[in-house]
Amino acid sequence: MSQLVDLVIFGGTGDLSTRKLLPALYQLHRHGLADRIGRIIATGRGEMDTETFRTEAQGNLRRFMADNHWSDAIWSRFRDSLHYVQVEAGDAQDYADLAGLLNENGAPIRLYYLATLPSLYGTICQHLDAAGAVNDHSRVVLEKPLGHDLDSCRAINEDVAQVFSEESTFRIDHYLGKETVQNLLAVRFGNPLLHPVWKNTFVDNVQITVAEEIGVEGRGSYYAKTGALRDMVQNHLLQVLSIVAMEPPASLDASDIRDEKMKVLRCLQPITAANVKACTVRGRYDAGAVAGQPVKGFLEEAEYKDAENTETFVALKATINNWRWAGVPFYLRTGKRLSRRYSEIVIEFKKQPFSLFANDPNELTNKLVIRLQPDETITMHTLNKKPGLTRNLRLQPVELHLTDDRSDKNDSYDAYERLLLDAINGDQTLFMRRDEVETAWRWIDTIIEAWDETAMPVKSYNSGTMGPNASTALTARDDRSWYE
Ligand SMILES: NC(=O)c1ccc[n+]([C@@H]2O[C@H](COP(=O)([O-])OP(=O)(O)OC[C@H]3O[C@@H](n4cnc5c(N)ncnc54)[C@H](OP(=O)(O)O)[C@@H]3O)[C@@H](O)[C@H]2O)c1
Numbered sequence: 001m002s003q004l005v006d007l008v009i010f011g012g013t014g015d016l017s018t019r020k021l022l023p024a025l026y027q028l029h030r031h032g033l034a035d036r037i038g039r040i041i042a043t044g045r046g047e048m049d050t051e052t053f054r055t056e057a058q059g060n061l062r063r064f065m066a067d068n069h070w071s072d073a074i075w076s077r078f079r080d081s082l083h084y085v086q087v088e089a090g091d092a093q094d095y096a097d098l099a100g101l102l103n104e105n106g107a108p109i110r111l112y113y114l115a116t117l118p119s120l121y122g123t124i125c126q127h128l129d130a131a132g133a134v135n136d137h138s139r140v141v142l143e144k145p146l147g148h149d150l151d152s153c154r155a156i157n158e159d160v161a162q163v164f165s166e167e168s169t170f171r172i173d174h175y176l177g178k179e180t181v182q183n184l185l186a187v188r189f190g191n192p193l194l195h196p197v198w199k200n201t202f203v204d205n206v207q208i209t210v211a212e213e214i215g216v217e218g219r220g221s222y223y224a225k226t227g228a229l230r231d232m233v234q235n236h237l238l239q240v241l242s243i244v245a246m247e248p249p250a251s252l253d254a255s256d257i258r259d260e261k262m263k264v265l266r267c268l269q270p271i272t273a274a275n276v277k278a279c280t281v282r283g284r285y286d287a288g289a290v291a292g293q294p295v296k297g298f299l300e301e302a303e304y305k306d307a308e309n310t311e312t313f314v315a316l317k318a319t320i321n322n323w324r325w326a327g328v329p330f331y332l333r334t335g336k337r338l339s340r341r342y343s344e345i346v347i348e349f350k351k352q353p354f355s356l357f358a359n360d361p362n363e364l365t366n367k368l369v370i371r372l373q374p375d376e377t378i379t380m381h382t383l384n385k386k387p388g389l390t391r392n393l394r395l396q397p398v399e400l401h402l403t404d405d406r407s408d409k410n411d412s413y414d415a416y417e418r419l420l421l422d423a424i425n426g427d428q429t430l431f432m433r434r435d436e437v438e439t440a441w442r443w444i445d446t447i448i449e450a451w452d453e454t455a456m457p458v459k460s461y462n463s464g465t466m467g468p469n470a471s472t473a474l475t476a477r478d479d480r481s482w483y484e
Pocket residue numbers: 010011012013014015016017043044045046087088089090114115116117118120143144145
């Protein structure tokens with residue numbers, strides 16, 4: 001029988017815990033997958049008793065969850081597992097209290113979820129260790145951002161590694177918890193039809209878009225120091241890219257998959273001062289309208305002195321120097337206040353060498369479109385004959401939907417549910433290994449150095465559009481275009 005796990009959330013009163021973690025844990029109960037979860041101990045700096053925390057948690061769950069997911073019977077079980085302990089990250093006595101609670105009929109496995117400021121991760125790990133709250137069966141989950149460059153990322157990893165081994169460290173990228181990202185593995189490696197065409201002989205280009213409608217939403221001072229490249233490309237987009245581009249792994253085990261992802265990251269060609277202007281675009285949103293509502297520009301919202309040099313949009317052309325992908329551009333783009341919210345991977349296949357038809361199918365190339373949000377779908381864009389009695393055969397686009405619309409909507413789950421369940425079960429497959437994160441930072445740091453060296457401008461774009469015109473030019477220079 002699998003052992004019980006006590007889960008301790010540092011930052012248990014924060015936004016992430018309230019909106020994502022506690023609802024995901026409730027859903028695990030609802031889906032009957034909580035049999036390994038012992039106590040859920042939330043920590044925060046404020047003085048509060050467990051009863052008050054439970055009452056607040058109930059109100060928040062009702063606020064952030066669909067009404068038809070609520071059940072008094074499930075809440076009653078979930079409620080009993082919730083506890084609150086006051087912990088100030090630097091206060092040794094607070095850890096002694098926490099360790100005392102953990103030792104009272106504690107579960108054999110402890111999972112510490114650090115959903116608080118990354119600058120506190122080292123301190124928290126050291127105090128947990130000093131309080132005797134870490135043993136060989138303890139694990140730690142680290143939320144992003146893991147630093148703001150390679151050096152700061154290494155420092156956090158080094159501090160955590162003093163207490164937790166790499167096998168006990170789970171670095172979250174919630175994109176990896178999305179059903180479609182895992183489905184991508186199934187589609188790629190389960191279909192003999194697709195396997196032979198997944199390479200430069202057949203693929204013309206790959207596009208990865210993560211578009212947000214929202215602006216910086218109260219995160220202005222954090223975001224002004226960070227920008228879209230660090231906030232989104234370093235983690236989500238490069239993680240998705242590495243899964244799209246990796247070689248078939250020896251097995252679906254964590255180490256085999258992560259070895260293959262790592263090889264892709266190592267093959268990324270550095271973008272330096274010599275090619276940064278040709279390969280990257282930086283943008284910043286001005287005022288405009290999103291979903292019919294007027295919105296402010298970033299500089300009006302950010303109130304940070306260096307915000308003029310912060311990008312809220314980035315587009316880039318990445319090159320993977322290996323046998324499979326030589327010559328295939330990977331276009332990545334992400335931004336805030338864009339025309340709509342969606343995340344998508346597009347694998348665009350090469351054009352026909354010659355057209356037999358009355359209309360040109362080259363305008364309608366085959367594409368595999370993998371949508372990660374708002375809906376999770378996989379669609380193959382193909383061509384067939386336009387019905388009719390006209391003499392010339394004409395082509396028309398036909399979409400083949402590869403996602404199972406028979407599946408019950410009640411089976412759908414949030415990425416945090418998947419990732420929490422995996423961390424509870426000790427499965428690291430969908431978490432980032434230290435070398436992956438550090439290699440990604442090395443590539444990102446080189447771009448930022450090149451931006452500094454060349455005084456790369458940040459071009460403005462109207463809110464509610466898909467970024468600056470230079471983004472269109474990035475693909476147009478290669479005689480290609482973004483799939484919209
Ligand atoms: N929010 C999101 O959607 C999101 C998404 C991805 C990643 N993240 C990451 O998740 C982490 C938490 O984000 P958040 O948005 O939840 O932040 P938040 O709302 O500001 O919450 C911060 C939490 O950390 C606790 N805390 C702050 N300073 C502390 C200290 N000195 N000692 C002990 N506890 C302390 C706070 O406790 P009290 O307020 O009770 O004192 C609170 O529970 C950050 O690393 C963030 O980058 C957040």
